[in-house]
Amino acid sequence: MSTDAIVLLKEDHKQIRKLFRDFQAAGENATARKGKLVEQILELLTVHTYLENECMYPETRRLLPDLEHDILESYEEHHVADVLCMELAALEPDNERFDAKTAVLIESVTHHIEEEEQEWFPKVRAGLNRKQLQDIGARMLELRKKAPRKPSQPSTLKKVIDAVVG
Numbered sequence: 593m594s595t596d597a598i599v600l601l602k603e604d605h606k607q608i609r610k611l612f613r614d615f616q617a618a619g620e621n622a623t624a625r626k627g628k629l630v631e632q633i634l635e636l637l638t639v640h641t642y643l644e645n646e647c648m649y650p651e652t653r654r655l656l657p658d659l660e661h662d663i664l665e666s667y668e669e670h671h672v673a674d675v676l677c678m679e680l681a682a683l684e685p686d687n688e689r690f691d692a693k694t695a696v697l698i699e700s701v702t703h704h705i706e707e708e709e710q711e712w713f714p715k716v717r718a719g720l721n722r723k724q725l726q727d728i729g730a731r732m733l734e735l736r737k738k739a740p741r742k743p744s745q746p747s748t749l750k751k752v753i754d755a756v757v758g
């Protein structure tokens with residue numbers, strides 16, 4: 593099996609997009625099903641973001657300093673998605689804001705994934721050799737074992753969310 597970092601990250605993206613489509617196709621009243629789908633979405637996004645933040649982004653930044661601008665923008669896009677994920681984790685699926693918040697998460701992550709796949713991955717593929725990408729991928733496979741699976745809730749942020757959502 594290939595451990596090419598870009599191949600691995602694209603596999604994650606594919607699964608995430610599949611869940612997004614399932615959510616969008618679930619219909620108005622499928623509250624329980626949509627709740628389950630969002631749980632799965634939050635888990636996949638939490639793991640994927642962890643692997644990129646802890647390994648793919650810092651390694652790429654170190655090896656390809658020219659891509660720093662893209663990576664800094666990606667960290668910010670992850671941050672926005674993290675906030676939405678934390679809020680969604682604290683929201684019941686029958687809350688009137690649940691579908692709308694999920695729709696915004698889907699929009700924002702879809703945009704981010706498209707930028708990675710269409711603009712960023714090609715630059716990384718051009719800048720790193722096969723061995724470097726396989727080493728990064730192997731490290732991500734290791735990290736995946738201890739990656740968090742639920743959005744974390746730092747206590748101060750949690751308080752803000754409780755105040756807004758609660």
Ligand SMILES: [Fe+2]
Nearest residue numbers: 644666704708
């Ligand atoms: Fe990303």
Ligand SMILES: [Fe+2]
Nearest residue numbers: 601644705708
């Ligand atoms: Fe990604």
